[in-house]
Amino acid sequence: MTDARRPSASLTIYDVARRAGVSIASVSRVLNQQGSPRPETRARVLRAVRELGFVPDGAARALSNRLKEVVSVVFRRGGEAVFEGEGQSLLFTDVINRGIEPAAQHRGYDVLMSSVELHAQHAAERLSALAAKSDGLILHDRILPAAGVAKLAKRIPIVTLAGTPAPPAVNVRSDNEAGMRAIVRHLLLDHGYRSIAYLSGHADSPDNLARVRGFEIEADAAGAEIFAGPAWEGNYSAAGGAKVVTSLLAAGGKLPRAIACANDQAALGVIYALAERGFEVPRDVAVTGFDDIPVARHLQPPLTTGRQPIWELGTTAFDVLYSMISGEPQTEPEVVLPVELVVRGSCGCVPEPVSPPVLARADGEAR
Amino acid sequence: MTDARRPSASLTIYDVARRAGVSIASVSRVLNQQGSPRPETRARVLRAVRELGFVPDGAARALSNRLKEVVSVVFRRGGEAVFEGEGQSLLFTDVINRGIEPAAQHRGYDVLMSSVELHAQHAAERLSALAAKSDGLILHDRILPAAGVAKLAKRIPIVTLAGTPAPPAVNVRSDNEAGMRAIVRHLLLDHGYRSIAYLSGHADSPDNLARVRGFEIEADAAGAEIFAGPAWEGNYSAAGGAKVVTSLLAAGGKLPRAIACANDQAALGVIYALAERGFEVPRDVAVTGFDDIPVARHLQPPLTTGRQPIWELGTTAFDVLYSMISGEPQTEPEVVLPVELVVRGSCGCVPEPVSPPVLARADGEAR
DNA sequence: CTGAAAGCGCTTACAG
DNA sequence: CTGAAAGCGCTTACAG
Numbered sequence: 001m002t003d004a005r006r007p008s009a010s011l012t013i014y015d016v017a018r019r020a021g022v023s024i025a026s027v028s029r030v031l032n033q034q035g036s037p038r039p040e041t042r043a044r045v046l047r048a049v050r051e052l053g054f055v056p057d058g059a060a061r062a063l064s065n066r067l068k069e070v071v072s073v074v075f076r077r078g079g080e081a082v083f084e085g086e087g088q089s090l091l092f093t094d095v096i097n098r099g100i101e102p103a104a105q106h107r108g109y110d111v112l113m114s115s116v117e118l119h120a121q122h123a124a125e126r127l128s129a130l131a132a133k134s135d136g137l138i139l140h141d142r143i144l145p146a147a148g149v150a151k152l153a154k155r156i157p158i159v160t161l162a163g164t165p166a167p168p169a170v171n172v173r174s175d176n177e178a179g180m181r182a183i184v185r186h187l188l189l190d191h192g193y194r195s196i197a198y199l200s201g202h203a204d205s206p207d208n209l210a211r212v213r214g215f216e217i218e219a220d221a222a223g224a225e226i227f228a229g230p231a232w233e234g235n236y237s238a239a240g241g242a243k244v245v246t247s248l249l250a251a252g253g254k255l256p257r258a259i260a261c262a263n264d265q266a267a268l269g270v271i272y273a274l275a276e277r278g279f280e281v282p283r284d285v286a287v288t289g290f291d292d293i294p295v296a297r298h299l300q301p302p303l304t305t306g307r308q309p310i311w312e313l314g315t316t317a318f319d320v321l322y323s324m325i326s327g328e329p330q331t332e333p334e335v336v337l338p339v340e341l342v343v344r345g346s347c348g349c350v351p352e353p354v355s356p357p358v359l360a361r362a363d364g365e366a367r
Numbered sequence: 368m369t370d371a372r373r374p375s376a377s378l379t380i381y382d383v384a385r386r387a388g389v390s391i392a393s394v395s396r397v398l399n400q401q402g403s404p405r406p407e408t409r410a411r412v413l414r415a416v417r418e419l420g421f422v423p424d425g426a427a428r429a430l431s432n433r434l435k436e437v438v439s440v441v442f443r444r445g446g447e448a449v450f451e452g453e454g455q456s457l458l459f460t461d462v463i464n465r466g467i468e469p470a471a472q473h474r475g476y477d478v479l480m481s482s483v484e485l486h487a488q489h490a491a492e493r494l495s496a497l498a499a500k501s502d503g504l505i506l507h508d509r510i511l512p513a514a515g516v517a518k519l520a521k522r523i524p525i526v527t528l529a530g531t532p533a534p535p536a537v538n539v540r541s542d543n544e545a546g547m548r549a550i551v552r553h554l555l556l557d558h559g560y561r562s563i564a565y566l567s568g569h570a571d572s573p574d575n576l577a578r579v580r581g582f583e584i585e586a587d588a589a590g591a592e593i594f595a596g597p598a599w600e601g602n603y604s605a606a607g608g609a610k611v612v613t614s615l616l617a618a619g620g621k622l623p624r625a626i627a628c629a630n631d632q633a634a635l636g637v638i639y640a641l642a643e644r645g646f647e648v649p650r651d652v653a654v655t656g657f658d659d660i661p662v663a664r665h666l667q668p669p670l671t672t673g674r675q676p677i678w679e680l681g682t683t684a685f686d687v688l689y690s691m692i693s694g695e696p697q698t699e700p701e702v703v704l705p706v707e708l709v710v711r712g713s714c715g716c717v718p719e720p721v722s723p724p725v726l727a728r729a730d731g732e733a734r
Numbered sequence: 735c736t737g738a739a740a741g742c743g744c745t746t747a748c749a750g
Numbered sequence: 751c752t753g754a755a756a757g758c759g760c761t762t763a764c765a766g
Binding site: 060063069105115155 | 377420422423424425426427428429430435436437439444461464465468469472475477478479480481482493495496497498499500501522
Binding site: 010012013014024025028029032034056057059060061062063064065 | 742743744745746
């Protein structure tokens with residue numbers, strides 16, 4: 001397989017030097033603002049650069065510099081079809097990514113976005129390829145087990161998102177436990193509900209584990225009746241949330257007074273399934289989410305939830321990675337961002353008037 | 368501003384060669400599957416590579432190869448706040464990007480995703496920086512005027528998305544004109560409506576221009592009464608679509624029997640505003656969209672629209688760019704993908720039963 | 735089949 | 751302040 005190479009005699013720093021009548025060293029200096037070239041020299045170089053439309057080759061700079069000024073972001077793709085349900089479920093990852101990028105640009109870095117198939121085992125190959133092309137890696141959840149991260153992190157700076165601390169990698173996450181505790185306290189203490197369930201996310205996700213923990217601490221402390229067990233296992237999706245309720249009701253199970261869902265997606269499903277069976281939220285059952293995705297405030301009733309600083313998760317991830325690339329010693333294995341309790345109507349509070357009217361209905365996840 | 372450099376004595380091909388007891392040339396050959404090394408040699412190299420965990424440096428390869436195996440994708444960001452309305456309006460760009468990426472991976476390429484602020488004038492700087500780091504560029508709509516594209520395309524292979532042909536760049540788009548013609552024919556011929564409006568997108572967008580053209584051709588041919596003019600100018604957003612209807616009605620204007628919207632977003636807004644004023648779709652007014660975004664099939668009534676092959680737009684863009692990078696001569700200035708008429712309920716047809724029920728309401732765009 | 739060596743396009747001590 | 755030269759880590763003719 002011989003793929004043709006691009007011939008294109010592209011212009012180099014030598015062309016610029018020749019045109020400006022100086023050495024390549026001088027060209028490089030004015031381009032990189034090193035030393036203090038004579039104004040005359042500077043002007044001639046700049047003119048030559050402009051006239052030629054010269055852009056220094058990134059690969060050559062990287063090789064000479066030992067700095068590519070590129071970081072890679074890796075996330076899982078697939079599972080869902082492209083069109084069905086992707087809108088909401090991918091939003092979380094996308095918003096984080098959109099936070100990473102401007103932060104990188106701010107430092108003159110560019111971002112290689114790379115997905116790995118959901119069920120692909122060869123994530124390692126992908127990571128090697130990316131490591132070759134970048135100065136550091138940002139790994140979303142479920143890309144590599146902690147042990148693998150720790151190992152790879154010896155070769156290249158790594159920041160994990162919503163993962164597990166795996167030094168020398170640094171993990172950036174939000175304070176799930178405190179966020180869930182605030183939600184549960186609001187439900188049990190402010191509203192005085194006496195029975196409550198936690199509808200879980202992926203059982204093994206670090207975020208989910210932290211939320212369960214927060215839930216249990218406060219539910220126990222308040223002495224509330226806890227609904228738990230396999231019947232309450234969701235998977236972060238609306239379909240999963242709906243299914244939990246549907247199955248429970250079909251089996252003749254009892255509902256708690258409040259359901260704290262692992263995330264907003266699941267809460268959507270729960271509210272839908274409840275409505276379908278004639279239960280009204282929050283009158284019959286209070287429901288809360290987690291994340292504060294865009295749609296949350298536009299639900300009927302508006303969703304009470306824990307607001308994750310999603311965009312900031314992205315910018316923070318880059319900033320931390322940048323400091324690692326710059327050789328600053330990392331003192332902490334984790335950076336934890338605060339989660340804010342957002343009280344709206346689904347918990348039983350009277351919602352504030354919502355400003356813009358609802359324009360459309362979102363895509364329902366296939367079940 | 369002296370940023371610290373990473374010291375890390377990373378291992379090189381020399382380390383591998385030494386360990387394997389061969390020359391660096393041999394290491395390179397087995398790694399790149401060039402020539403036919405003796406099995407013995409091959410085995411030793413492979414073992415050394417494995418034991419050392421060696422990954423060849425991308426920058427060095429790129430420099431030597433004159434091939435970075437990286438392409439850049441550039442799109443506009445911003446305008447909207449992150450949380451409000453971003454969900455749907457960014458979907459189009461995101462889905463295209465998600466089509467680009469696997470196509471690139473398939474060829475061993477990686478993708479630099481880079482946004483440019485909506486109102487930034489310095490897109491040129493951004494593009495230079497990216498050009499330095501990649502073998503080719505994929506530009507979304509409204510990044511650079513055609514003249515600028517044509518000029519830049521002399522330096523580096525460029526594919527534009529939904530733009531205007533600007534050789535030597537190649538434009539990839541879908542057949543907006545044919546798609547809109549099919550929609551209008553369906554409305555006027557199949558349903559027999561006698562009056563119709565085109566609610567436009569950004570006036571200067573090539574996509575919009577093509578859709579207007581398709582609209583006019585068929586509306587004229589059918590001899591329908593056409594509602595047009597500044598009152599019908601939208602901006603591809605739901606808010607824009609709603610505003611057109613609201614303003615029209617407030618001014619005591621008359622409604623046509625059918626409204627063909629420039630895209631689905633706008634159709635959402637139109638349907639919402641119509642419902643708010645007591646008009647029922649499609650009974651009172653038929654409404655159609657364009658794009659077939661995920662939510663389209665879940666609207667009430669389900670939206671009749673023109674399905675753009677969004678994902679394929681992405682994969683095609685990469686494939687074309689790849690062939691340019693590989694030095695294959697480009698015979699066509701454009702690649703046009705077909706648009707499929709998707710008939711659902713909003714045009715007046717009886718919709719097929721929709722499978723999954725609606726789970727939630729989407730975020731309304733702020734107005 | 736394999737190795738010595740040149741070269742890819744930059745940056746950066748080192749002299750001057 | 752400026753230039754000649756070495757070196758970044760690879761790939762690839764060119765000999766052998």
